[in-house]
Amino acid sequence: MTAVPTIAPRPLDARLIWVVAVVLSLALWLWGRTLLPMTFDYPKAWQIPAARWIGAAITWLVKDASLGSLAFSDITRAFAALVDKPYQLALGLLANGVQQQAGGVMVQYVPPISWIAIIGIMALLGLWAGGARLALLMAACFSFIAVFGQWHSAMVTLASILVAVPLGVAGGMFFGILAWRYPRFERALRPVLDLMQTMPVFAYLVPVLILFGFGPTAAVIATLIYATPPMTRITTLALSRVPDEAHDLARMTGCTPRQTLWRVLIPSAREPLMVGVNQVIMLSLNMVIIASMIGAGGLGFDVLGALRRLDFGAGLEAGLAIVALAIALDRLSQAVAHRGTAMARQGSLIQRHPYIASALALIAVTAIIGLLIPAVQTYPLSARLSTSPFWAAAVQWINITFFDTLEAVKTFFLVWLLVPVKRFLLDLPWLAVVALLGIAGWRLGGWRLALLTSGLSFLIAATGQWEKAMITVYLCGISTLIAMAIGLPIGILVATRDRLWTVTRVVIDTAQTLPSFVYLMPIVMLFRVGDFTAMIAVVAYAIAPAIRYTVLGLQSVDPRLIEAGRAMGCTRWQILTRIRLRLALPEILLGLNQTIMFALSMLVITALVGTRDLGQDVYIALTKANPGNGLVAGLAIAFIAIIADRLLSASARRARARLGLEGHS
Amino acid sequence: MRLTLSLAAILCATTAIAQDSTDPIKLTLHDWTGQLITTQLMGEVLRKGGYNVEYVQADYLAQFAGLETGDLHVAMEIWETTGREAMDAATATGSVEVFGPTGMQAKEEWWYPIYMKEKCPGLPNWEALKEPACAEAFSTPETAPKGRYLGGPVTWGGFDEERIEALDLPFEVIHAGTDAALFAELESAYQRQAPVLLWIYAPHWAPAKYEGEWVDFPTYDEACYTDPAWGGNPDLAYDCGKPFGDIWKVGWSGVKDKWPGAHKAISAFSIDNDAMGAMITEVDLNGKTVEAVVADWIAANEPTWSGWVAK
Numbered sequence: 011m012t013a014v015p016t017i018a019p020r021p022l023d024a025r026l027i028w029v030v031a032v033v034l035s036l037a038l039w040l041w042g043r044t045l046l047p048m049t050f051d052y053p054k055a056w057q058i059p060a061a062r063w064i065g066a067a068i069t070w071l072v073k074d075a076s077l078g079s080l081a082f083s084d085i086t087r088a089f090a091a092l093v094d095k096p097y098q099l100a101l102g103l104l105a106n107g108v109q110q111q112a113g114g115v116m117v118q119y120v121p122p123i124s125w126i127a128i129i130g131i132m133a134l135l136g137l138w139a140g141g142a143r144l145a146l147l148m149a150a151c152f153s154f155i156a157v158f159g160q161w162h163s164a165m166v167t168l169a170s171i172l173v174a175v176p177l178g179v180a181g182g183m184f185f186g187i188l189a190w191r192y193p194r195f196e197r198a199l200r201p202v203l204d205l206m207q208t209m210p211v212f213a214y215l216v217p218v219l220i221l222f223g224f225g226p227t228a229a230v231i232a233t234l235i236y237a238t239p240p241m242t243r244i245t246t247l248a249l250s251r252v253p254d255e256a257h258d259l260a261r262m263t264g265c266t267p268r269q270t271l272w273r274v275l276i277p278s279a280r281e282p283l284m285v286g287v288n289q290v291i292m293l294s295l296n297m298v299i300i301a302s303m304i305g306a307g308g309l310g311f312d313v314l315g316a317l318r319r320l321d322f323g324a325g326l327e328a329g330l331a332i333v334a335l336a337i338a339l340d341r342l343s344q345a346v347a348h349r350g351t352a353m354a355r356q357g358s359l360i361q362r363h364p365y366i367a368s369a370l371a372l373i374a375v376t377a378i379i380g381l382l383i384p385a386v387q388t389y390p391l392s393a394r395l396s397t398s399p400f401w402a403a404a405v406q407w408i409n410i411t412f413f414d415t416l417e418a419v420k421t422f423f424l425v426w427l428l429v430p431v432k433r434f435l436l437d438l439p440w441l442a443v444v445a446l447l448g449i450a451g452w453r454l455g456g457w458r459l460a461l462l463t464s465g466l467s468f469l470i471a472a473t474g475q476w477e478k479a480m481i482t483v484y485l486c487g488i489s490t491l492i493a494m495a496i497g498l499p500i501g502i503l504v505a506t507r508d509r510l511w512t513v514t515r516v517v518i519d520t521a522q523t524l525p526s527f528v529y530l531m532p533i534v535m536l537f538r539v540g541d542f543t544a545m546i547a548v549v550a551y552a553i554a555p556a557i558r559y560t561v562l563g564l565q566s567v568d569p570r571l572i573e574a575g576r577a578m579g580c581t582r583w584q585i586l587t588r589i590r591l592r593l594a595l596p597e598i599l600l601g602l603n604q605t606i607m608f609a610l611s612m613l614v615i616t617a618l619v620g621t622r623d624l625g626q627d628v629y630i631a632l633t634k635a636n637p638g639n640g641l642v643a644g645l646a647i648a649f650i651a652i653i654a655d656r657l658l659s660a661s662a663r664r665a666r667a668r669l670g671l672e673g674h675s
Numbered sequence: 676m677r678l679t680l681s682l683a684a685i686l687c688a689t690t691a692i693a694q695d696s697t698d699p700i701k702l703t704l705h706d707w708t709g710q711l712i713t714t715q716l717m718g719e720v721l722r723k724g725g726y727n728v729e730y731v732q733a734d735y736l737a738q739f740a741g742l743e744t745g746d747l748h749v750a751m752e753i754w755e756t757t758g759r760e761a762m763d764a765a766t767a768t769g770s771v772e773v774f775g776p777t778g779m780q781a782k783e784e785w786w787y788p789i790y791m792k793e794k795c796p797g798l799p800n801w802e803a804l805k806e807p808a809c810a811e812a813f814s815t816p817e818t819a820p821k822g823r824y825l826g827g828p829v830t831w832g833g834f835d836e837e838r839i840e841a842l843d844l845p846f847e848v849i850h851a852g853t854d855a856a857l858f859a860e861l862e863s864a865y866q867r868q869a870p871v872l873l874w875i876y877a878p879h880w881a882p883a884k885y886e887g888e889w890v891d892f893p894t895y896d897e898a899c900y901t902d903p904a905w906g907g908n909p910d911l912a913y914d915c916g917k918p919f920g921d922i923w924k925v926g927w928s929g930v931k932d933k934w935p936g937a938h939k940a941i942s943a944f945s946i947d948n949d950a951m952g953a954m955i956t957e958v959d960l961n962g963k964t965v966e967a968v969v970a971d972w973i974a975a976n977e978p979t980w981s982g983w984v985a986k
Binding site: 302315421616630 | 743828854863
């Protein structure tokens with residue numbers, strides 16, 4: 011957490027200021043529309059032409075910027091070429107083999123690794139890292155992909171994930187460690203992280219395409235921008251929460267700073283770090299759809315194509331293949347983290363490396379048999395399963411049977427919740443909102459925070475985006491509240507029940523990695539286009555961090571404290587509310603923060619079902635190839651996120667200070 | 676005889692290669708069937724002509740960034756009606772060139788399923804929509820008593836709000852965010868035989884799958900969009916239907932120098948709506964693969980395409 015100096019005003023003054031501010035805002039709201047219309051609609055003449063400036067800056071960066079004689083775009087292209095090398099290698103091994111076109115005829119020199127061999131290798135990896143059960147899971151996940159005919163697309167996607175995830179984890183840890191070492195760097199980094207995570211990908215897609223070229227590498231880079239921030243955040247948090255004893259131990263045993271970090275701190279922060287790795291994998295897989303729009307192909311392309319045909323079953327199968335990849339990779343990475351270092355084996359080369367040896371043998375054997383029996387090389391068409399007709403029938407049945415009921419539910423929510431909140435927010439004078447945000451910032455974190463919150467919100471108004479921003483706040487706010495209201499109780503319920511948590515984890519991993527497109531279109535069929543459909547999609551996506559971080563927080567509470575509570579005769583309710591929830595507060599607030607971020611990042615997707623918020627602006631800017639407008643709307647979304655994040659962290663800090671929880675962090 | 680012919684074809688192919696670069700020509704694939712067919716037709720014809728071809732999956736609008744830098748080479752379907760703005764912006768840079776029309780015409784108009792004729796007997800004449808009872812039949816709780824018209828994504832333009840005002844129709848426009856959402860609503864309504872009035876375009880599988888009709892608006896004329904005096908409403912423009920438009924072939928302007936023969940072939944490519952509509956139906960409704968349908972067309976239409984790649 012950053013240490014913004016807290017200049018707490020005397021409580022009486024503060025309360026008075028609040029009362030005055032609220033009364034003034036209320037008066038402005040009631041009578042200002044006629045007296046001071048400019049406090050409701052920001053005057054056009056004073057608007058800052060930020061879109062034009064940013065557009066010009068992008069054009070300059072792309073076309074004219076240079077370091078000496080080297081053009082900026084040459085440098086980025088060279089970087090793209092560097093990333094392309096491992097990608098081509100992975101793609102060749104997994105999907106395409108070695109092939110070349112000559113005179114319009116494709117010649118296959120070497121086939122890719124056969125599907126049987128890849129399933130076998132995955133099982134071996136599982137066996138090595140986590141034993142027979144994991145081996146079975148890995149084999150099941152990859153068999154699922156083969157059986158449902160997604161093999162080639164899945165391998166293309168896997169190739170780009172195999173390149174993006176290590177880069178994201180390494181980069182995320184690097185910046186996370188720097189941020190933990192140098193608090194000043196952390197303060198500079200935080201807004202950048204917020205921007206990276208909340209700026210809709212569509213907003214920077216056009217510049218990324220121009221700088222890095224059209225194709226899989228641009229997709230990998232866009233994925234990195236989006237998927238790295240959680241790793242950085244969690245690295246910093248995890249390192250700063252390592253108990254003092256570990257530091258003392260390192261000091262006593264005479265570790266150098268580097269040894270302290272790598273030998274003591276990172277191993278003791280392994281569990282939370284793996285949550286970060288998990289997030290990088292999940293978010294990378296989340297980008298699969300958008301990546302496919304800029305030439306990555308793979309499963310994302312299949313999902314988009316299937317939904318254009320309204321073939322929900324095919325879309326769901328491709329989507330579930332993404333989930334299968336996610337679950338396999340996630341469980342594998344977690345098992346690797348928990349695996350202790352094994353004893354070195356004795357004997358011949360093969361005896362010392364039994365796993366590598368059997369993997370190589372498997373590749374060689376299946377390749378040779380594959381030459382004779384093609385089904386061994388490529389999964390046979392005739393053995394593919396398809397559930398398309400079933401899903402089409404299921405959606406039709408729900409549609410015909412329940413449409414009227416669902417319509418009634420939707421109308422209830424719209425009339426009693428969505429529309430009133432939207433009206434209220436749209437009705438507020440921007441001046442009052444800016445002022446109230448400023449006062450809240452000042453009370454919670456001093457004048458610096460006040461300057462930040464009021465400044466950013468003023469910029470949103472001054473760039474002429476107030477109305478769209480309020481619609482954004484309305485949609486995300488309601489969705490976040492609903493996601494937390496569902497997610498917190500579930501998190502509390504499953505945190506202490508291992509088996510239930512395993513099941514829940516599968517469900518939320520699915521919710522987070524299943525491309526929202528897959529369920530967006532059936533939801534449109536049942537609820538028509540509009541805000542309610544968008545809200546359901548946002549909640550379905552944003553609920554994952556709400557549950558995940560709650561569980562993480564509750565599980566990392568020191569069991570001795572709970573034991574102590576029990577010894578002192580606390581009831582279960584008291585243990586929950588007084589001890590566990592309180593101690594888990596930092597993680598729960600991080601979860602809330604992430605829920606808001608996730609909700610905001612869904613805005614571009616919900617623009618596809620006809621919402622009229624900032625996400626729609628970004629989408630329109632993309633379709634008109636107008637990077638200026640897109641980035642300005644994207645920045646406005648990011649500003650909303652930053653304001654929410656800062657106010658939340660500041661209030662969390664105050665709460666912890668009041669509870670006496672503020673330790674070394 | 677056949678042998679000499681194929682020998683001649685091989686010779687032709689080798690001469691083509693001698694002049695043209697052997698680098699693969701990158702054609703972009705989007706996410707709708709018609710475009711996949713058009714692109715793979717072109718690609719297979721180019722392969723027959725001895726060119727190396729690569730298909731790249733790309734977004735309809737995001738691809739222009741790639742076409743400008745020469746990372747991508749050819750986009751086979753840019754619709755006058757939806758892609759004009761991006762296309763103009765790209766050609767203005769000088770790095771993108773229009774290779775001429777594909778021969779297909781994009782039709783876009785208000786469309787309703789045939790069962791709605793019972794509730795609104797005056798259709799397809801647009802004036803039937805002016806009847807309050809008719810508008811009511813198309814309404815939902817949010818729009819009642821006005822009718823609900825589901826328009827395309829905001830980015831498609833289309834001037835439907837203006838059309839409603841100019842023709843004084845008791846309707847409200849709701850914008851779908853994507854065309855997938857558009858057709859999801861149609862599918863939903865069609866299953867329940869529920870009212871729906873929406874923006875449909877062709878060539879597309881929807882008019883083949885669902886039985887319905889286009890609303891008959893006063894025929895589009897250029898003056899209708901620019902001159903308020905034109906048409907039934909003397910004070911407002913847009914008092915007519917939507918325009919028809921070409922579907923264009925667009926590409927990197929370097930194609931001409933790098934693969935002059937391919938440039939000629941791409942410019943010559945032409946196919947009409949009916950042929951395309953039949954192929955789309957084969958794929959989307961009869962479950963054939965795009966590759967199979969393309970191969971069938973290539974086999975059946977050799978005289979047509981051999982002229983495109985000929986010297």
